[in-house]
Amino acid sequence: MANVRCLQKLFRLQKFVLPLTAQHCGHNAHFHTVKPSHPQTQSRVWTRNYAKDTSKSGDGATAQTGVDEFRSREEQRERERDAAEIKQQEETKEHDTQDEEEQTAKRAKVDEVRNKILDAALQHVPQHGWTRNAIVQGAEECGYPSAVHGMFPEGGFALVSHFNGRCNAQLLKHLQGETDNGQREIENPLDFLVQAVRHRLEMIVPYKQQWPQAMALIAQPQHASTALAQVLTLVDDICYYSGDRSVDFGWYTRRIGLATILKMTELYMLQDTSPSHTNTWEFLKNRMDEAVQLQMMLAQTEGMTHTFQRSFNSAFITARNILGLGYNRN
Amino acid sequence: MLILLRTQSEVRLRTVTRLLAAQLVAQPKQAFSTTTSEHYDIIIGGGGLVGTTLAAAVAKNKTLADKKVLLLEGAPEFKGFDGKGPYHNRVSAINSNSIQLFKAIDAWSHIEASRYKPVKQMQVWESNSDALIQFQHENFANGVACIIENDLILDAVYARVKEACNVKVLNRARIESVRLPQDSGCSNSEVTLQDGRQFTCELLVGADGANSVVRKQMGVDVFSLNYERMGLVATLELSDDAGDNAVAWQRFLPTGPVALLPLSEKESSLVWSTTVSHAKELQAMPPEQFVEVLNEAFCRQYPRVDLADKAVQALNAFFGHTSAQHHRQYPPRVCNVKERSRATFPLGFLHASSYVCRGAALVGDAAHRVHPLAGQGVNLGFSDVRYLVESLASGAYAGFKLGDKQHLVKYEQKCLTKNVPIMIGVHGLHTLYSTDFSPVVLLRSLGLQLTQNLPPIKNLFMKQAMG
Numbered sequence: 001m002a003n004v005r006c007l008q009k010l011f012r013l014q015k016f017v018l019p020l021t022a023q024h025c026g027h028n029a030h031f032h033t034v035k036p037s038h039p040q041t042q043s044r045v046w047t048r049n050y051a052k053d054t055s056k057s058g059d060g061a062t063a064q065t066g067v068d069e070f071r072s073r074e075e076q077r078e079r080e081r082d083a084a085e086i087k088q089q090e091e092t093k094e095h096d097t098q099d100e101e102e103q104t105a106k107r108a109k110v111d112e113v114r115n116k117i118l119d120a121a122l123q124h125v126p127q128h129g130w131t132r133n134a135i136v137q138g139a140e141e142c143g144y145p146s147a148v149h150g151m152f153p154e155g156g157f158a159l160v161s162h163f164n165g166r167c168n169a170q171l172l173k174h175l176q177g178e179t180d181n182g183q184r185e186i187e188n189p190l191d192f193l194v195q196a197v198r199h200r201l202e203m204i205v206p207y208k209q210q211w212p213q214a215m216a217l218i219a220q221p222q223h224a225s226t227a228l229a230q231v232l233t234l235v236d237d238i239c240y241y242s243g244d245r246s247v248d249f250g251w252y253t254r255r256i257g258l259a260t261i262l263k264m265t266e267l268y269m270l271q272d273t274s275p276s277h278t279n280t281w282e283f284l285k286n287r288m289d290e291a292v293q294l295q296m297m298l299a300q301t302e303g304m305t306h307t308f309q310r311s312f313n314s315a316f317i318t319a320r321n322i323l324g325l326g327y328n329r330n
Numbered sequence: 331m332l333i334l335l336r337t338q339s340e341v342r343l344r345t346v347t348r349l350l351a352a353q354l355v356a357q358p359k360q361a362f363s364t365t366t367s368e369h370y371d372i373i374i375g376g377g378g379l380v381g382t383t384l385a386a387a388v389a390k391n392k393t394l395a396d397k398k399v400l401l402l403e404g405a406p407e408f409k410g411f412d413g414k415g416p417y418h419n420r421v422s423a424i425n426s427n428s429i430q431l432f433k434a435i436d437a438w439s440h441i442e443a444s445r446y447k448p449v450k451q452m453q454v455w456e457s458n459s460d461a462l463i464q465f466q467h468e469n470f471a472n473g474v475a476c477i478i479e480n481d482l483i484l485d486a487v488y489a490r491v492k493e494a495c496n497v498k499v500l501n502r503a504r505i506e507s508v509r510l511p512q513d514s515g516c517s518n519s520e521v522t523l524q525d526g527r528q529f530t531c532e533l534l535v536g537a538d539g540a541n542s543v544v545r546k547q548m549g550v551d552v553f554s555l556n557y558e559r560m561g562l563v564a565t566l567e568l569s570d571d572a573g574d575n576a577v578a579w580q581r582f583l584p585t586g587p588v589a590l591l592p593l594s595e596k597e598s599s600l601v602w603s604t605t606v607s608h609a610k611e612l613q614a615m616p617p618e619q620f621v622e623v624l625n626e627a628f629c630r631q632y633p634r635v636d637l638a639d640k641a642v643q644a645l646n647a648f649f650g651h652t653s654a655q656h657h658r659q660y661p662p663r664v665c666n667v668k669e670r671s672r673a674t675f676p677l678g679f680l681h682a683s684s685y686v687c688r689g690a691a692l693v694g695d696a697a698h699r700v701h702p703l704a705g706q707g708v709n710l711g712f713s714d715v716r717y718l719v720e721s722l723a724s725g726a727y728a729g730f731k732l733g734d735k736q737h738l739v740k741y742e743q744k745c746l747t748k749n750v751p752i753m754i755g756v757h758g759l760h761t762l763y764s765t766d767f768s769p770v771v772l773l774r775s776l777g778l779q780l781t782q783n784l785p786p787i788k789n790l791f792m793k794q795a796m797g
Contacts, residue, residue, distance in 0.1 A: 307555075314553035317683035322746045324739070329684075 015078060114151060116142050118162040129210050130156040130217060157223045160214045161230065167203040168234045174199060175241040186243040194288055196238045197262055198281055201269055205277070211270060235259045253295075261287045367528035370400040370498075371732055372722075373521055374535045375505050375544050377403025379422075379480060380694030380711035381537030382487045383431070387715055389494030390435045393723040397732070399497040400529060402521070404504035404538075411485035413444040419563045419671045420480040421591060421599045423449070423578070423705035427797030428712040429476065432486070440486035441478060447592050448473030449578045454778075455658060456582040457630075458766050459638035461775035462658050463782040465792055474796055475578070475705065477591045477599065503527075508534065508547040511689040511733065519689040519733065533732040534690045535718070540680055542696035550692075551683040554699075556676075557760065559586055560609035561702055564600040565593070565671040566624075572596065572662035579661035580703070581628055582763040587703045588627050590661050598664075600624070601702055609674045617667050628661050635768045638775040645776065649783040677701055679757055681750075685714075685742040689733035693718060698749050700756045704795060710749050717744045752794060 121138025128134040132155050136146045152158040175196060179186065186192050204211055218227040235255045244254060264287060269280040372388060374381045385401045388394050424432075432438040451466040452474055465474055491497050509520040519534040536544025545552070568575065572595065580589040586603035593599050602612070602624075612620060680699035685692045694711035718741050725737030762774045781787050 310553055314551055314681060314683050317551050318681070318746060318750060321684055321739075321742055322750070324743050329687075 015081060110151075113144070115162070117144065117148065117151075118159055119166075121159055122163060125159070125207055125210055130159050130214050132156060135159060154223065156213075157217045157220070157226075160217050161223070161226055163207075163214075164227075164230050167200060168230065168237070170203065171196065171200045171234070172237050175237065179241050182241055189242045189244070190288055190292065192242045193238060193258065194281075194284055196242070197258075197265065197284060200234070200238075200262075201266060201280070202277075204266070204269070208270065211266075215266075215270075231259055231262070235262065257291050257295075261291060367520070367530050368400075369398075369518070370529060370531045371397035372533045372535060373400045373402065373519070373529055373531040374537055375402050375508075375521070376536065376538030376542075376694075376696070377401050377405075377408075377499065377501075378537060378539065378694070379483055379487075379708055380715060381535070382484060382491060383435070383437075383712060384535060384537060384693060384715045384718065385497050385499075386435045386437065386487045386490040386494070387431070387719045388722070389491065389497050391719055391723050393727050394719070395496065397496060397726070399494075400531070401491065401497060401499045402503040402505060402523070403499065403501050405501065407501045408484060408488050411444070411479075411481045413482075416668060416671075417565050417593050417597055417599070418479045418481050419565050419599065419668075419673055421477050421563075421593065422480055422483070422708045423475040423591060424478050424483075424712075425475050425705075425709050425795065425797040426472075427716075428709050430797075431712050431716055432483075435487070435490055437483075437486040437490050440489060441482055444482055444485075445594070446476050446478045446482070447594060448576070449475050449477060449592060450576040452578045452580070453659060454580045454582075456763060456774070456778075457584060457632035458635050458771045459775040460634075460642050460658075461638070461778040461782075463778050463788075465788070465796075474792070477578075477593060479593075505538065505543050508544055508690075510534070510547055510687065512687060513547075517689075517731070517733070531733075532689065533722070533738075536690065536692045536696045537694050539695045540678065540699045542692065544690055545682060545692055545696050548684075548687050548690055548692070550685075550687070553679075553681045553683070555679040555757075557678055557701065558606060559603050559677045560606050560674045561677050562600070562602040562604065562609045562612055562672060562674050564602075564620075564673075565668040566590070566598050566600055566621075566664045567666040567668070568596055568598055569663045569665040575662065577659075577661075579628070583627060584632065584764075584766055586760075587763070588624075589703070590628075590664075598662075600667075602627075603677060603701065603703065606676075613672045613674055617669065620667055620672070621664050624664050624667075633766070635766070635771040635775075637768060638772045641772055642775050642779045645779050645783065651783060679753075681753060685745055686735070686738035688735045688738075691718060691738055691741065697745075698753055700753050701760045703759060704752075704756045706752055706756060706795060709797075710752065713748060714745050717741050717748075755794075 117135065117139045119138070120141045121134045124134040124137040124141075128137060132149050132152070134156075135149045135152055135158070139148045140146055154161075176182070178184075207214070217223065232255065235258045239255055239258060244251070246254070261284065265280060265284045268283045269277060272280045274280075374385055377385075381401065381403075385399055388397065388399055429438060432441065450470045450473055451464060453462070453464050455462040467474065488499075491499060504524045505521055506524045507522045509522075511517055511519060514520065518530040518532060521529045521531070521534060523529075534544060536542045536548075538544060575592040575595050575598065578589065578591050580587050583604070585605050585608060588602040588604075589600070591599045591601065602609070604612070612623065615623065678699055679701065680695075682692060682697045685697045693714040695707065697714065698710055700707050700710070721737045721741035721744075722732060725734060726732065728737075730737060762770060765771075781791065
């Protein structure tokens with residue numbers, strides 16, 4: 001902040017000095033037309049003139065009236081300049097907003113095209129897997145040239161993350177519908193979680209054959225951040241709509257626990273051959289029960305953690321006293 | 331001429347010294363001591379075993395012999411000890427370090443002249459396995475510990491305190507409040523009694539037990555646990571098979587350890603740590619039933635952990651000891667309990683992380699409180715007394731004020747270094763033996779048997795615990 005103020009002072013000083021030099025050098029305030037989006041060039045102009053100006057300031061001081069005239073003239077000039085500057089700023093702001101609007105419109109169009117292509121490509125996944133080929137097929141179906149697969153630099157993973165995102169959005173709508181947008185009371189949150197996870201995993205069933213490939217793509221380190229973000233938002237949504245409004249560490253533990261169960265059940269489902277995946281849903285139920293038991297056990301040790309904290313504190317102070325390091329105490 | 335010169339220089343000297351004194355004494359917040367508050371060098375709050383021993387030790391020390399000591403005890407005057415009467419139910423196992431202390435303050439001859447019992451051997455075993463340990467010196471040359479009644483120790487040290495001319499004892503003097511230099515800003519500690527009397531001192535020693543007022547005022551960090559157990563004490567009569575009754579017996583039951591400490595050839599003292607309800611039950615039982623329950627407690631078979639038994643046998647075989655060599659012996663049968671000798675007291679753990687601050691120090695149970703299973707409680711207090719007197723003497727010799735932090739911190743360092751491992755050990759033993767979870771039983775049985783079979787480890791423990 002201090003730097004900005006200094007800069008502003010410098011600007012004012014330059015503004016003060018400039019008309020003299022302008023008269024002197026005959027630049028005639030051309031700088032008004034110069035775009036103020038390049039303050040560096042302006043300051044360069046000013047510094048140049050300032051250097052020349054030092055010769056002028058060497059003249060002797062004029063009479064008092066001369067100074068007053070000079071001052072009023074300068075103030076007039078400053079006012080004009082300020083007004084001009086404000087007008088400039090408004091013009092550039094308009095330019096900027098226009099630019100932004102253009103850009104957002106462009107981006108929306110691009111996204112639309114991307115989504116169209118990816119949605120079409122999903123139908124080709126059973127045949128081609130989660131690969132660029134599927135994207136190319138989808139693009140050609142939509143009437144775009146095959147070279148458009150360059151729009152998807154991540155290749156197959158773009159398809160996987162699009163699919164995940166779509167399923168997550170679908171699940172979210174389902175959850176909102178079930179709970180009246182988070183307002184309704186959930187009697188059995190555990191059961192609600194199980195049903196939500198089940199609903200989400202059933203969306204994978206049509207692509208079950210190729211899902212191992214998708215999981216391999218997700219596991220790649222360069223895609224880890226996107227994949228993680230998707231899973232965590234999914235889990236967060238499920239937990240929120242199941243009625244969890246906690247503000248303590250339980251917030252984190254519950255979501256991470258649910259994410260673990262989700263991934264484990266997903267893996268189990270891939271090798272499950274039972275009719276309509278009954279084994280998978282049983283597996284899911286068992287994991288949920290285990291998680292609940294673990295949480296209850298952790299809650300029991302909650303009382304012990306207070307004792308642990310006190311004992312750590314006490315041990316620290318005792319050790320300090322034994323070692324003779326408490327020299328600056330009472 | 332010379333006289334004139336001398337008076338002049340005297341006057342100059344006097345003014346100079348007055349100026350110097352004014353500078354030195356200038357303390358902005360000095361509380362003006364009123365005529366009603368007496369000033370002592372050391373005030374000891376609490377006239378129990380440890381407090382009175384401290385007073386006697388300070389009186390005996392040559393460097394501190396000119397210090398005025400005040401001993402404040404809340405109870406009425408000590409009634410004295412009758413060496414011919416029945417044995418009291420509160421006894422302590424005194425180790426050789428504490429005996430050295432008594433000898434140094436000339437209290438040991440008083441105790442010797444009365445009655446005490448040296449213990450030649452200690453046998454400790456448990457209920458879930460065969461592990462066993464026996465503590466003794468080579469060929470029973472020395473006693474492992476001495477069992478002395480608490481009142482006899484008090485009598486001996488009070489006799490020394492009465493003899494000392496610089497120690498004053500005030501009875502019925504319960505401490506109401508304390509002000510330390512860190513709160514008041516002046517250099518002395520202030521004590522106010524319940525009846526309104528006020529005293530100031532350079533050093534206030536808190537020897538007032540686990541609920542110490544001095545410790546609360548010092549504001550030190552305290553870690554305390556309630557064991558939810560009570561200790562039951564009683565005086566017992568033994569049957570004729572006691573022999574010379576020079577063995578102390580301790581068995582770890584699931585609820586806690588039960589110990590028989592010999593008092594004479596025919597009598598022993600009981601210390602039974604058990605749950606609160608069981609302790610109250612035992613206290614209320616008729617004597618015959620109590621004796622039966624007690625005898626059964628030492629012999630009763632509890633569900634054993636086979637794995638632990640096998641492991642102990644294997645360990646013994648490894649060391650080449652046959653089972654006959656460390657054959658478990660059983661304590662003598664108890665035939666009677668003295669009437670009105672059964673009493674209970676609560677058990678807990680308390681550890682103050684700092685024992686000192688400017689102008690105050692803690693000794694005894696005020697600073698540390700342990701489970702009686704190892705007989706260490708009062709012995710730690712006596713070792714505190716020794717270290718404190720040493721530190722105070724060296725500090726006074728070097729010219730420090732008694733309440734000065736420098737030598738008090740040295741006392742604290744020495745004490746903590748000695749006490750904390752023992753406290754952790756005793757607490758660990760209590761925790762280990764309060765469960766019958768198989769892995770824990772296995773662990774503790776192996777540990778005990780290993781200690782029994784390896785003399786270096788056994789000697790280490792004996793040295794730590796018994797001096």
